[in-house]
Amino acid sequence: MKLTGWLEGVGRFYVGLLLAFLYLPIVIMALMSFNASPFYQLPFEWTTHWYSDLSRNNQLLTATLNSLRIAVMTTVIATILGTAASIALYRYDFRGKRILQVLLFPPIAIPWLITGTAMLIFFYGIGIGRGLHAILLGHVALALPYVIVVVSARLQTFAPELEEAARSLGASQWQVTRRVTLPWIMPGVIAGALFAFAVSFDQFVVSYFLATPGQGTLPVEIYAAIRKGFTPEINAVSTIIIVVSMGLMLVTARFFKFGGDR
Amino acid sequence: MAEVRVENVSRSFGAHKALDDVSIAFPDGGFYALLGPSGSGKTTLLRQIAGFDFPDSGRIVIDGKGVERVPVEKRRIGMVFQNYALFPNMSVTDNVAFGLSVRGVSRAEIAGEVQRALDLVQLGGLGERRPHQLSGGQRQRVALARAIVIRPQVLLLDEPLSALDKALRVDMQVELKRIQREVGITTIFVTHDQEEALTMSDRIGILREGRLVQEGSPEEIYDHPVSEFAATFLGDANILRGEATETGIRLGDGTEIATRLNSMVRMTGKVSCAVRPERITILPASAAASTTGNRLAGRVSKRIFAGDSSTYFVERDGQTIKVLVQNAGQIPFDEGQDIVLTWSPESTVLIRT
Numbered sequence: 155m156k157l158t159g160w161l162e163g164v165g166r167f168y169v170g171l172l173l174a175f176l177y178l179p180i181v182i183m184a185l186m187s188f189n190a191s192p193f194y195q196l197p198f199e200w201t202t203h204w205y206s207d208l209s210r211n212n213q214l215l216t217a218t219l220n221s222l223r224i225a226v227m228t229t230v231i232a233t234i235l236g237t238a239a240s241i242a243l244y245r246y247d248f249r250g251k252r253i254l255q256v257l258l259f260p261p262i263a264i265p266w267l268i269t270g271t272a273m274l275i276f277f278y279g280i281g282i283g284r285g286l287h288a289i290l291l292g293h294v295a296l297a298l299p300y301v302i303v304v305v306s307a308r309l310q311t312f313a314p315e316l317e318e319a320a321r322s323l324g325a326s327q328w329q330v331t332r333r334v335t336l337p338w339i340m341p342g343v344i345a346g347a348l349f350a351f352a353v354s355f356d357q358f359v360v361s362y363f364l365a366t367p368g369q370g371t372l373p374v375e376i377y378a379a380i381r382k383g384f385t386p387e388i389n390a391v392s393t394i395i396i397v398v399s400m401g402l403m404l405v406t407a408r409f410f411k412f413g414g415d416r
Numbered sequence: 417m418a419e420v421r422v423e424n425v426s427r428s429f430g431a432h433k434a435l436d437d438v439s440i441a442f443p444d445g446g447f448y449a450l451l452g453p454s455g456s457g458k459t460t461l462l463r464q465i466a467g468f469d470f471p472d473s474g475r476i477v478i479d480g481k482g483v484e485r486v487p488v489e490k491r492r493i494g495m496v497f498q499n500y501a502l503f504p505n506m507s508v509t510d511n512v513a514f515g516l517s518v519r520g521v522s523r524a525e526i527a528g529e530v531q532r533a534l535d536l537v538q539l540g541g542l543g544e545r546r547p548h549q550l551s552g553g554q555r556q557r558v559a560l561a562r563a564i565v566i567r568p569q570v571l572l573l574d575e576p577l578s579a580l581d582k583a584l585r586v587d588m589q590v591e592l593k594r595i596q597r598e599v600g601i602t603t604i605f606v607t608h609d610q611e612e613a614l615t616m617s618d619r620i621g622i623l624r625e626g627r628l629v630q631e632g633s634p635e636e637i638y639d640h641p642v643s644e645f646a647a648t649f650l651g652d653a654n655i656l657r658g659e660a661t662e663t664g665i666r667l668g669d670g671t672e673i674a675t676r677l678n679s680m681v682r683m684t685g686k687v688s689c690a691v692r693p694e695r696i697t698i699l700p701a702s703a704a705a706s707t708t709g710n711r712l713a714g715r716v717s718k719r720i721f722a723g724d725s726s727t728y729f730v731e732r733d734g735q736t737i738k739v740l741v742q743n744a745g746q747i748p749f750d751e752g753q754d755i756v757l758t759w760s761p762e763s764t765v766l767i768r769t
Contacts, residue, residue: 315501318468321488322495323515323566333514337505 180396187389204390213368214391217375220286221355224371228293228354233347235294236301241335243302244309245317258299269296270363277364288364289371293354300353301346308342344406355399418479418569418602419444420465425474425484427460434460435471436626442570442619447596447603449613451650452623458606459574461623465604466572467491478569494563494601495572499579500555502547508534508558509543515566533565536595553584560592564599571596571603577612589616610650614638622646638692644767647690654696654737657688657769664766665689669733673710674761688769693740695763698728701754710764712737712757716749730757 190199208214243255261269273292274284282288312335320330336343358373365374372395376388420442427435435457442448450458463469464476467488476484483491502511512533516526534540537557547555556576563571576592577585593616596603607613613620614634621631622645630637630646641647644655658667660683664675675689701713714732726748728739737757749755 313499313501315497315499316503318488319495319497319501319562320503320514320518321468322466322493323518323562324489324492325514325518326489329518333518334503334505 183389184393184396187386187393189386192384192386204386207385208387208390211387214372214375214379214387217370217372218391218395220370221372224286224290224293225351225355227290228297229347229351231290231294232297232301232350233343236298236346236350237305237336237339237343239298240302240305240309240339241331243306244312258302261296261299262303266296266357266359270360273360274363284364284366286369289361292360292364293357296357296360297350297353300349304346304349305339305342308339308345312338348403348406419477420479420570420602420604421475421477422461422465423475423477425461425464425471425476427464427469427471433626435464437474438623438626438628439474440621440628440631442602442604444602445600446619447593447605447617449605449607449617449620450623451607451610451613451620453608453649455625456623457626458608458623460626462572462574462604462606465570466493466495492566492569493572494566494568494570496556496559496563496574496576498575500547500559500576502555502558502562504547506546507543508539508545508547508550511547511558512562512565515562519566529565530561533561536564536598537561537591552580553588556580556588557591560595564595564601568601571599571601573603573605575607576605578607578609585612592616614650620650622649624649640765641690641767644688644690644769647765647767652693652738652740653690654693655688655690655767656735657686660684660687660766664761664764667733671712673712673764675764675766676762683766683768686769688767690765690767691759691763693727693738696737696739696757696759698730698739698741698749699756699758700749701756703756709758709760714755714757716751716753716755718751719748730755732757 185198186194187204188198188200188202189195190201190203243251270292273288273295277283277288277291282291316334316338317330320334325333356373357371358377361371362374362377365371370378372391376391379385379388422438422440422442425435425438426433438457438461440448450461452458460469464471464484465478467483467486467490471484474484475482478491478493503514506514509530512530513526516529521529530543531540534543537560539554539557539561542550542554547558550558556579559576573592577588580588589612605613605617618633619631620634620637622629622637624645630642632640637646637650641650641653644653647653647655656665656667656673658665658673660666661672663672665673665687667673673689698716712732714730714737716728717731717736718729720727720729721743723743725743726741728741728749730737730739739757
């Protein structure tokens with residue numbers, strides 16, 4: 155009893171430490187975006203100066219819009235393609251299926267630096283070149299395996315008799331998919347979409363390689379801005395993004411209970 | 417409603433012959449049980465009739481039309497799955513309505529048909545429930561309502577009762593039979609449970625290793641099994657082996673056993689005969705020799721009491737013979753007691769080995 159109480163204390167301490175390391179830097183950054191001193195000097199002096207600066211910083215704003223556009227498009231394309239691929243892998247047996255499934259995993263493990271270099275060389279070689287279109291293409295390729303892995307995991311819990319039952323009742327392939335299969339795997343599809351969004355929105359390395367000057371995504375432009383000299387506007391834009399993305403996550407988590415069947 | 421015929425159907429998976437030249441006619445409006453152990457090909461055959469899988473050769477005819485290359489969604493079949501396969505994301509009503517709604521039937525018509533189907537299976541008030549809120553028996557009924565609401569030409573049941581507990585299973589047997597009669601639909605029922613096959617169907621086909629071993633009414637198969645497999649798989653049977661004689665069979669120790677006069681070609685050489693345990697009477701060893709009937713002396717090795725009946729295990733000449741005796745107040749025989757078994761030649765079926 156005494157020992158377990160002690161262990162529980164250690165456990166609580168550990169969790170507290172974990173949360174502190176995760177969230178403290180973010181909280182400090184958010185606070186500093188409201189601090190008048192550009193050099194993190196205390197005492198804290200409230201200002202929204204950096205936010206109004208940001209609203210006039212076209213470079214960062216364009217980059218934010220670029221990032222959002224690419225992330226949304228990546229999410230839509232990768233989720234549709236990935237879900238379709240997962241259903242095909244679940245439903246059909248074909249030559250080379252195993253090899254295809256195995257080949258889906260290495261891109262997750264290969265360092266992005268290497269993938270990025272490879273993509274740059276390849277895109278140049280076949281005439282796609284650099285730019286937002288190249289970034290979008292690269293992000294879709296990066297996000298696709300994540301979607302397939304997550305949706306396939308959900309499909310493992312799907313009873314094949316359900317599709318057979320629907321077919322026996324006269325449903326076409328498309329009706330089976332839309333009315334029986336998709337509703338069941340929807341939590342997996344949503345989770346896959348979140349992954350795709352995160353992979354794209356967070357993406358720095360691949361974007362950096364494929365971006366043309368002045369037409370980068372937010373992480374690329376933040377990096378460029380920091381190299382020129384840090385300004386708290388970056389704290390401001392980061393804070394906005396954190397608030398928006400955490401809100402998004404909380405809303406999604408509320409509507410879809412992950413990890414369990416409804 | 418329709419007659420279903422399977423003609424010379426074969427289906428192999430790799431080197432394994434799941435179905436080997438099977439031909440069966442399923443009569444219009446009949447209740448036909450496909451009975452066999454696992455791996456006998458009964459489910460494979462059902463899937464060919466349903467259209468989930470196509471035969472390598474042979475024909476499948478539903479209502480006079482060859483459908484062996486028509487996929488399941490284009491055939492008009494109703495199927496009840498072993499685990500019911502109810503759509504978990506839909507209410508009971510939506511489950512039952514599914515087949516009608518994918519066919520583009522109007523909402524008003526669907527509502528009426530669904531209500532009628534749910535009333536038929538006595539689930540009228542549960543339309544709003546989700547499958548996970550139902551008991552096993554209720555799910556079974558929903559699956560049945562969902563299958564028959566589309567007015568299929570044939571109803572296919574894949575071990576539909578195996579997931580239910582014993583008491584519920586007996587209820588559902590009666591219920592299923594009632595609904596089948598009321599709808600009058602040709603029904604094909606796959607089972608490995610011989611009791612289910614005997615009590616529910618008007619015809620039984622016994623399958624073994626992808627071949628049809630025997631078919632007929634439950635009584636025919638029970639009383640005239642053509643093989644040891646049919647005799648022992650459908651009901652219990654004592655198999656006695658020996659040489660064929662003019663009147664029946666001569667056992668290893670020389671005992672002559674008279675069998676039912678057989679219209680089949682006379683058998684010669686090594687044969688066996690089957691006797692059902694309930695057809696044998698046990699008499700004390702001292703009992704006077706009866707003039708008619710077969711007699712075998714033996715010794716009781718074990719008696720199992722089961723309330724309304726007792727099963728005796730009798731040892732004779734190195735073989736154990738099972739005897740089922742209704743408990744009607746008679747004095748039981750003791751274990752180790754010498755007794756005589758008698759039964760009529762009519763109850764003895766000669767089987768080719």
